[in-house]
Amino acid sequence: MIIEFRCDREQPRLWMCRESLRVNDQDIPVQIAWITTSAPRPAGLDMLFELERIVLRKGKAGGADRVKPIPERPRAGSPDVVVDFTAAERDPSCSAKLYLRPRFNGHAGEDAALAAILAGDLPVIEIVNELDGAVMDRGHPSAEIAAGLSGGLDTVMARTLSMLPPILSGAPRLVPQLTVPALSSAAPNPAPFVLRGLATSIAKEIYRLCCYAPHWHIGWRYAGDTDIWRTGDLSGPAWNVLADPGNHFYADPVPVKWQGRTFVFFEDLDHRTNKGIISAIEFDGNGPIGPVMPVLEEPWHLSYPFMIEHNGELWMIPESTAHRDVPIYKCIRFPDKWERHSTLLSGLELADVTITQHNGLHYMFGAWRDGTGGYSDTLAIYYAEQLLGPWQPHAANPILMDRATTRPAGNFVTVNGKLWRPVQDCTNGYGAALGLAEVLELSPTTYRQAVRHLLQPGPLWTGRKLHTLNRCGQLEVIDGSRVQPKTTAFLTSLRSSGRSSQWDWHSALAKPIARRLH
Known part of the structure; x- marks a missing residue:
């Protein structure tokens, strides 16, 4: 297979210098055809990008950086697949079997992506086969690591590149139905946007001098019959906040009852080291008792301690993306002694792993990342006959890219015979809200879900954010963030x-x- 990127000669970017795409576990070389287009360029864009590189990225390179000179590579021949990143007309003499055109809010070319970002949001990305007009895939990336205009463009193009291998693999695509915003006809001036971004960055630095950021905390209550899954909102008994020492934050609460005792396990992050461990505290039916105790620590960051009972044993799968694997730990002594048993998956970033059993199989859900782009917008599923594996990738991995419905937010539940899962809604930033999604179809080759309820912080939960929901018996737990002055x-x-x-x-x-x- 010969893959060709068609790129604008007047806008050469670092992200375009991709030498290969990994398709079906093979590295397929990419050749570049530099096309001269008549697309107008926003005034001073390169100067503004350079300013962001110096101020926002402290001089580090980014995918939106301009490359000089334009890299030239030997052409292998006529392409089988063309990916045209320009807004130029398709060459009618091209004999490629697949002609893909990325579109950003319905329009092609870098300027369309920039216009969407300047309008205040990252665009919906569509990959269109121009030979028949079919939309091969669609996604909406998250912006939690997109610093400035150049960072937004880098994130959009990184996610566009990550959408290509699944299409080229021939695997079935589950194209999500996302609303594509209209693109403004006016080309906004990028200078005010960049200057506002720099001002916001300075404000963030001032905030971090005064406060720990972010500072998550855990909410808990005994809900009875008014839990979130029954009401679809945060009403019911008032939420209590689990006290923390101020220089640590607590997040990702997971309650479990084992050997007659109930503990809430959670991420315990020390702001001074910015490294998380797993800690736990006991609950007695009225609230927490005893001290918070550390139960699991590794040299790398740990969070989201998913718990599952299997064959009479208690197991934990903490998030370990910093170590690029999915480990599983066996409880040797409850609650404070855990032993690493095995590695379920290795060589990948899979955040907030959550497992459910359905129709005789185990299904593992996680927020997948290929080293670039956001952390919360792409869903991958794996399945196995046994908890300890072997685990196989879903036929349509990655399943979907949608910042509002992808990242796990807690355990699956079954309500009136229907399977549900909480999802993080990162439309307005990482962990900003939480959706309740009904799983409509799940098999090794298919997946469909629909978000039925959206939960947001407000009068009923004064935490600034909301991104985890779990329950054990009558005990219901969530989390949020607050302003936490330093010491x-x-x-x-x-x-x-x-x-x-x-x-x-x-x-x-x-x-x-x-x-x-x-």
């Missing part, structure tokens, strides 16, 4: 030294900045 001791020392007015200024500044950033 009570620091505040006390400032007040005692007579500089309280100075701190009050910092505190007053931090709160409105936090409201804007969250």
Whole structure:
């Protein structure tokens, strides 16, 4: 197979210099055809991108960086597949069997992607086969790592590239039905957008000087018959907040009852090291009792401690994307002694792994990432006959790219014979809201879901965000984030030294900045 990228000679970017695509576990070389187009360029764009590189990325290279000189590679011959990233007319003499054109909010070319970002959001990406007009795949990327205009373009193009191998593999695609926003006919001036982005970056740095960011905390209650799965909202008994020491945050709560005792396991991150471990605290029917205890630590970051009972044993699968694997730990002594048993999957980033059993098989869901782009927009599924594997990839992996419905947010539940799963809705930022999705179809070759309810922070849950939901018996747990000033001791020392007015200024500044950033 010969793959050819058609790219605009006037807009050569680092992301275009991809030498191969991995399709069906083979690296397929990519050749580039540089096309001269008449597309107008926004004034000063390269200068603005360079400013973002220096200020936002501290000089680090990014996919949107301009490359000089234009790289030339020997052509292997007439392409079998063309991926045309320009807005130019298709060459009618091209004999390629597949002619793919990425579209951004319905339009082709880099300028269309930039116009969508300048309008305030990353675009919906469609890969269209121009030979018959069929939409081969569609997705909406998340922007949690997209810094500035250049970072937004880098994220969009990284996700566009990640959509190509599944299409070229010939695997069945489950094209999601996403609303494609209309593209404004006016080309916004990028300078104000970039300058606002730089100002926001400075505000974030000031906020981080004053506060730990983000600072997650856990909410809990005994819900009775008014749990979220029955009501579809956050109503019912008031939520309590699990106390934390301030310089640690608690997130991803998972309650489990084992050997007659109930514990909530969670990510425990030390702000001073920015590294998470798994900790736990016991609940007695009225609330937490005893101290928080660390139960699992590795040299790398751990979070999202998914728990499952299997063959009379208790198992934990913590998120381990920093180690690029999916490990499974066996409980040796409950709750505080765990032994790594095996590795279920290796060599990949799969976040918030959550497993359910359905029609005789185990299904593993996770937010997949191929080293670039966002962390919360792409769903992958694996299946196995036994919990310990071997695990096989779903025929349509990655299943879908949609920041609003992809990333797991807690355990599956069955309500009135229907299978449901909570999902993170990252439309307005990572962990901003939580959806309740009904699983309509699940097999090794198919998957369909529909989000029926959306839960957002508000009067009933004053945490600024919401991205985990779990339950054990009557105990229901969620999480959120709040403004957390750095150390009570620091505040006390400032007040005692007579500089309280100075701190009050910092505190007053931090709160409105936090409201804007969250």
